[in-house]
Amino acid sequence: MSDEQEHGHVQEHEPTRTKVPMPIATLSDPHLGDAAKNPARAEAIIALILLLGTIVIAGFGAAYWDNWNPWAIGATMGAGLFLLGFGLTAWGKYLMPQGPFVEERHVLASSSEERGSMAAALVERSAVVVKRRKLLGGIFALGSGIFGIVAIFPLLRSLGPPPGTSLKGTDWKKGSLLVDSNGRSVNHGTLVVGGIMTVYPEGLQNTSVGQAVDQTVLIRVQDSDLVTAEGRESWAPAGYVAYSKLCTHLGCPVGLYEQQLELLVCPCHQSMFNVRNGAVPQFGPAPRPLPQLPLYFDANGDLRAQGGYDQAVGPGYFERTTTKENGT
Amino acid sequence: MSSPSLPTARTKRQALGPYGRVGKVVEELDDRLGVAKGGRVFLDKIFPDHWSFMLGEIALYSFVVLMATGIFLALYFVPSTTQVIYHGTYAPLRGQSVSEAYQSTVNISFGVRGGLLIRQMHHWAADIFVASIVVHMARIFFTGAFRKPRELNWTIGTLMLIMAILEGFIGYSLPDDLISGTGLRIGYSIVESIPFAGSYVATFLWGGQFPGDGSIEGRFYIIHVLIIPLVITGLLAAHLGLLVRQKHTQFKGEGRTETNVVGSPMFPTFMAKTTGFLFMTAGVTALLGAFAQINPIWQFGSYNPSKISYAVQPDWYMGWLDGALRIMPSWEFAGWGHTVPLEVFLPAVIFPGLIFNIAFAWPALERRLTGDNDLHNLLDRPRDRPKRTAAGAAMLALLFTLFAASSTDVLANYFHVSLNLVLWSFRVLTVAVPIVVGLVTYGLCLEMQGVQGIGKRKRAVIVHRSAEGEYTTVTAAPRPGDGHEELAPEPVPVRIDIAPLAASTPGGNGESSSTGSRQVSR
Numbered sequence: 001m002s003d004e005q006e007h008g009h010v011q012e013h014e015p016t017r018t019k020v021p022m023p024i025a026t027l028s029d030p031h032l033g034d035a036a037k038n039p040a041r042a043e044a045i046i047a048l049i050l051l052l053g054t055i056v057i058a059g060f061g062a063a064y065w066d067n068w069n070p071w072a073i074g075a076t077m078g079a080g081l082f083l084l085g086f087g088l089t090a091w092g093k094y095l096m097p098q099g100p101f102v103e104e105r106h107v108l109a110s111s112s113e114e115r116g117s118m119a120a121a122l123v124e125r126s127a128v129v130v131k132r133r134k135l136l137g138g139i140f141a142l143g144s145g146i147f148g149i150v151a152i153f154p155l156l157r158s159l160g161p162p163p164g165t166s167l168k169g170t171d172w173k174k175g176s177l178l179v180d181s182n183g184r185s186v187n188h189g190t191l192v193v194g195g196i197m198t199v200y201p202e203g204l205q206n207t208s209v210g211q212a213v214d215q216t217v218l219i220r221v222q223d224s225d226l227v228t229a230e231g232r233e234s235w236a237p238a239g240y241v242a243y244s245k246l247c248t249h250l251g252c253p254v255g256l257y258e259q260q261l262e263l264l265v266c267p268c269h270q271s272m273f274n275v276r277n278g279a280v281p282q283f284g285p286a287p288r289p290l291p292q293l294p295l296y297f298d299a300n301g302d303l304r305a306q307g308g309y310d311q312a313v314g315p316g317y318f319e320r321t322t323t324k325e326n327g328t
Numbered sequence: 329m330s331s332p333s334l335p336t337a338r339t340k341r342q343a344l345g346p347y348g349r350v351g352k353v354v355e356e357l358d359d360r361l362g363v364a365k366g367g368r369v370f371l372d373k374i375f376p377d378h379w380s381f382m383l384g385e386i387a388l389y390s391f392v393v394l395m396a397t398g399i400f401l402a403l404y405f406v407p408s409t410t411q412v413i414y415h416g417t418y419a420p421l422r423g424q425s426v427s428e429a430y431q432s433t434v435n436i437s438f439g440v441r442g443g444l445l446i447r448q449m450h451h452w453a454a455d456i457f458v459a460s461i462v463v464h465m466a467r468i469f470f471t472g473a474f475r476k477p478r479e480l481n482w483t484i485g486t487l488m489l490i491m492a493i494l495e496g497f498i499g500y501s502l503p504d505d506l507i508s509g510t511g512l513r514i515g516y517s518i519v520e521s522i523p524f525a526g527s528y529v530a531t532f533l534w535g536g537q538f539p540g541d542g543s544i545e546g547r548f549y550i551i552h553v554l555i556i557p558l559v560i561t562g563l564l565a566a567h568l569g570l571l572v573r574q575k576h577t578q579f580k581g582e583g584r585t586e587t588n589v590v591g592s593p594m595f596p597t598f599m600a601k602t603t604g605f606l607f608m609t610a611g612v613t614a615l616l617g618a619f620a621q622i623n624p625i626w627q628f629g630s631y632n633p634s635k636i637s638y639a640v641q642p643d644w645y646m647g648w649l650d651g652a653l654r655i656m657p658s659w660e661f662a663g664w665g666h667t668v669p670l671e672v673f674l675p676a677v678i679f680p681g682l683i684f685n686i687a688f689a690w691p692a693l694e695r696r697l698t699g700d701n702d703l704h705n706l707l708d709r710p711r712d713r714p715k716r717t718a719a720g721a722a723m724l725a726l727l728f729t730l731f732a733a734s735s736t737d738v739l740a741n742y743f744h745v746s747l748n749l750v751l752w753s754f755r756v757l758t759v760a761v762p763i764v765v766g767l768v769t770y771g772l773c774l775e776m777q778g779v780q781g782i783g784k785r786k787r788a789v790i791v792h793r794s795a796e797g798e799y800t801t802v803t804a805a806p807r808p809g810d811g812h813e814e815l816a817p818e819p820v821p822v823r824i825d826i827a828p829l830a831a832s833t834p835g836g837n838g839e840s841s842s843t844g845s846r847q848v849s850r
Contacts, residue, residue, distance in 0.1 A: 070444040074618020077445070078611045085607025092600030099597075100590045102583070103374035105575055105705065108477065160535040160543065163527040167520075167537055181634075198634055212513075212539050212633035245634060250517040250653070250672060251538065252510060255636040267638050268514065269654045270737050270747055283748060285653060285671045287660030315517040316660055316669035317527045 036094040046090050053083030163319070168312045170201075170244075171214045172293060176305040177202040178218065178242070185302040188238055191220040196257045198245060201305070213313065215245040216293055217254060218303075219275055221262060228292060229278035235294040240303060243279045243290035246314035247271055254290065264290070287316065375598040376578040376591035380467045385602060386460035389609035390453045391560065396610075397450040398553065404440055406432040407549035409504060409542040418626050426630035429545055433503040434626050449617035454496045456613065458645040461489045469690075469720050472708035473577045476701065479691040481570045486687045488563045493645050495556040498548045500623065500643055507623075509631025510640055513538060521672035539633055579707050586705045639738055644731070651733030652679050655754050683727075714773035722766030729754070729761045 035042050057080035063073045109115075130137060178186045178199040183206075186199060199218045204210030219241050226236040235241070243264065245253045252268035257275075263282065264273040271286030273279035279290035291313050294306035312320050335343075345351045358364040375381070408428040414421045416431065417438045426434075436443040465485060468474050474482035497515070501508045516538045519530040533547070534540030575589050584590050592598055616622075628637065642650055652675035661668040686693075694716065695701060710717040732739075733754040740747040788804040 064442055067441050070442065070448075071618045073442050074445040074449070074614050078614030078616075078618055080611070081607045081614060082611025085604040085609075085611055087604070088607065089601045089604030092597050092604060096597040096600055097592070098377070099374075099592045100377075100583070101374055101593055103372065103575070103589045105587050105589065108574065156532055159532040160540070161531055163531045163537070166531070167527055200634075208539050208633065209537075213537060215634035249658075250514045252513060252640075253634050253636040256638065267636050267737070268510065268640055269650075270751070271658075281658060284751075285656050285658050287658040287669065287671050315520060315672065316662075316667040317520040317530075318523045318525075318666055318668065319527055320662075320667035321665050 035090075036098075039095055042090070042094040046087050046095070049083055049090065050087035053080050053085075053087055056080035056083060163317075167314075167317060167319070170309055170313055171204055171210065172201050172216070172305045172308040174305065174307045175298075176308075177298075178216075178295070178303045178305070179205050181205050186218065186240075187301045187303070188297065191218070191240070193220055193222050193239065194259045195220050198253075199242065199303075213246070215253060216242050217245040217257075217264065217290075218242045219257065219262075219264075221275060226276070228276065232278065232292060232294070234296070235292060235306070237295055237297055237303075240295055241275060242293040242295055242305075243273070243275075244293070244309060244313040246290075247286055248281070248288040248290060248315060249284070249286040251314045370572070371593070371595040373572065373594040373598075374576070374589040374591045375594065376576050376589060378579060380471075381576070382605065383460055383464040383467055385605055386609060387457060387464055388564070389606045390457040390460060390613065391564070392606065393453040393610050393613050394450060394457060395557065397446045397453060398557075400443075400446045401436060401450055402553055404432060404436045404443065405429070405502070405549075407502065407545050409539075409545045421626060421629075424630065427504045427545075429502060429504040430625065430630040433505070437626065445614070445617045447617075448620075448622050449613050451500070451622045452616040452620070453613050454499060455622075455644060456609075458489070458492045458496055461485070461492055462645075465489060465687075466720065466724065470708075470710040470717055471577070471579075472704065472713060472716065474691045475704040476691070476695065477574055477703050478570070478577070481567060481574070482691055483688055484563050484567050484570070486684065488560055488567065490684060491556055491560050491563070495552060495560070496643055496645060498552045498556070501548055502545070502552060503623075503625050504545065504631050505625035506628040506631055506635060506637055507625075507640060509539075509633065510636060511642055511646075512544070512631075513633065518672055518676040521669040522677060523666075523668050523673070575705070577705055577707050580709075584706065586703070589705075641734060641738075647734040648727045648730040649676055649680060651730035651736075651754070652676070654736055655730075655733050655751060655758060683723075686723075711773040711776040714770050714777075717773050718766045718770035721769040722762040725765035726758065726762040729758050733758065 056076055060073065060076035060080050063076045110118075179202045180186070180197055180199055183202070185202070186197075191197060196217060196219045199216050200210045200214050204214055221236075221239045221241060224238050225234075226239055226241055227233050228236065228241060243254075245255070247254050247266040247268065249266065249269055249271050252266050254264045254266045254271075254273065256265035256267055257263075258265055258272075262275040264275060264279060265271070266273075266284070266286065269285050271284030272282045273286070273290050274282050278292055281287070281289060291309040291311050293309060295303050296306050298304050341348065345355070347354070354364055354367075406428045410428050411425050412428055412431055414424050414426045414431055414434070416422070416435055418434055421434065433447070436447055438444065468482065468485070497511070501512050501515070516530055516534060519533065520526045522529065531537060531540075533544060535543035576591070578584050578589055578591070581590075629635070641647065653672065656671050656675040659670045659674075661670050708716075736747060736750045736754060739745075740750045743750075790802045790804050792800050792802060794800065
């Protein structure tokens with residue numbers, strides 16, 4: 001086509017040029033797609049697409065300059081890029097030599113002598129090293145090995161504190177006042193029957209530890225002085241029952257309360273805990289009941305904790321000890 | 329030349345040599361680096377034409393989009409969990425206590441020109457990146473492209489998939505919104521579930537008990553913007569380097585052998601097509617970013633560990649792990665003063681470890697099972713390897729079923745059935761679907777092996793009635809394009825002319841380049 005003619009034209013003036021033909025298939029070539037058999041038409045269409053793309057890209061500039069809506073900026077940018085890309089690909093597909101061309105593969109493998117010589121160098125030379133200077137090699141290996149071990153520990157160790165007992169306890173202790181996220185205490189009439197709220201130990205409601213670890217869900221159920229399990233006779237005065245809000249599966253807040261069935265539901269993986277019998281998991285992957293917080297009304301009529309949780313809250317970990325309350 | 333005349337345009341051009349400036353640049357480069365010979369071979373590199381070879385390109389180009397949009401985002405994002413009061417342009421959040429990371433992300437969305445678009449493009453590109461890697465990997469698997477000599481590239485690709493998934497998870501954890509914070513909480517608990525080391529690794533990484541001292545944000549940031557991108561870039565270079573060194577695989581067909589590659593050349597044909605494809609990938613990502621909302625963090629709010637939202641789901645490529653966590657029975661081991669949360673450790677640590685190790689081990693496994701230690705450059709049709717195809721289909725079925733299981737609550741809600749039913753259905757399906765899919769695939773492969781002309785367009789059957797009233801059927805002559813080019817092409821003409829390369833290296837060209845060079849044509 002026209003490219004070929006140009007090459008020929010240039011060659012007259014620069015006779016030293018070597019011609020590198022990249023033959024364009026004849027129109028009768030069975031490999032040619034229909035569109036490629038009419039190159040003039042294909043070129044016109046591709047030119048149109050590229051021109052349109054150029055205009056839309058210019059529109060993208062205008063949209064960005066003039067700070068249009070994000071969708072308008074994105075639409076002009078996306079459509080412009082797509083059109084330019086489409087045109088270029090079509091150009092490559094229909095107007096450039098497709099072949100098929102054949103390229104022979106190189107044999108990657110070396111000759112057996114070359115392999116042998118490499119293996120020989122490795123084996124023979126290292127044999128010399130190891131056989132003759134065992135002591136030196138051993139000392140060097142020991143030294144670098146120690147460095148490796150020493151380097152790992154300080155690096156890891158300085159990242160953060162070891163867990164220690166931090167995973168075991170919460171900030172709830174004997175006499176902790178229950179407050180909501182705004183710091184208001186809870187009295188007899190705060191919740192109606194069926195009501196639910198999240199409480200924290202006083203003073204920690206706006207801290208990340210209070211929100212992440214101490215978060216406790218407080219529910220009021222029908223029965224006054226609900227007994228959820230043996231030994232917990234005095235834990236839920238006036239039907240106020242409190243459980244750790246951390247799911248024992250993966251630590252998501254157990255934030256959904258199915259009021260009719262009196263089930264606490266974890267939205268992450270749908271573990272369900274029965275509020276009535278000590279938050280025993282009734283469904284889903286959670287392995288343990290939610291720990292229960294023992295409550296009492298103080299002299300002012302505000303709810304306080306009789307003590308902390310009797311076990312670690314949240315999901316399991318290796319150092320977590322088995323407790324009697326583990327139940328199922 | 330010798331006359332001291334003023335240099336004219338013509339003499340200048342002549343001084344540059346026959347190939348002008350380009351020739352001069354090649355000359356200067358070659359003096360220093362010796363690139364000309366290899367460069368010419370590279371320009372002539374043959375790329376087989378098949379649509380499925382484009383899947384890896386999608387991955388490559390969405391990575392380019394990720395880098396470009398990521399650089400933009402990094403200019404405005406503040407990786408800090410320090411709490412501040414929001415005073416930005418988004419009215420519903422004003423006066424709320426939010427982290428700087430969250431505030432800066434909302435600011436990118438509403439305060440930075442084009443910011444929302446770039447954020448959404450970045451998120452879409454990440455989802456496309458992982459998706460295209462998975463589909464590309466499936467193509468490699470089902471056609472046996474991973475076989476010797478390409479096992480190492482399979483390993484590199486699998487590593488890149490793991491890196492891409494990690495990068496995605498860490499990336500969507502950065503904005504510190506309610507959903508990403510919940511994801512991090514789950515991530516912390518999964519790390520915690522590892523026996524012996526779990527609680528140490530978790531507190532080291534996060535800087536204490538969850539949510540830690542805020543160091544996880546900065547650590548994830550540098551991992552997300554520097555460390556993993558560097559690792560992926562390195563692996564990508566190795567991936568493409570090996571591809572050039574070992575050359576492409578190709579499908580069987582006339583003229584295609586184990587010792588050649590048939591297709592179109594790197595320059596200009598493939599270069600034009602692939603550059604166009606880069607633009608199209610970027611364009612589609614931009615259109616998605618413009619019209620398909622993704623991760624509207626201003627609706628979720630800043631992360632508060634005691635808050636949660638309904639229908640919490642991770643990005644799609646984490647769905648299979650979430651599904652595995654959901655359907656796992658609550659088998660916590662407790663005894664001897666220790667707890668091993670098997671209900672977390674098995675589905676979230678052991679299971680993905682197993683899956684990826686199977687992927688890593690597959691080429692060696694297949695080599696051992698089949699005893700086939702030969703070099704392969706021609707691809708299999710999936711039906712010709714029914715066992716491999718069945719195994720791959722079963723694996724995809726398992727992962728897809730688990731992915732679907734990550735929406736148990738949404739499905740129960742939508743179909744008004746009990747969660748219990750949905751959960752138990754998925755427990756059964758997770759076992760049953762892969763088995764059924766594997767068996768059916770195996771059977772289909774065997775069936776298809778016996779069918780002639782499958783994969784080709786059907787030809788019309790013309791029914792003739794003769795004058796005597798006799799009916800005969802004749803298969804119509806093939807229309808142009810009826811033949812399946814990939815399977816039965818015309819005998820391939822050899823067309824690339826290598827003569828200039830041979831001529832340009834006078835002396836010792838003939839014997840040494842005879843195996844490596846293309847044949848002279850025409």
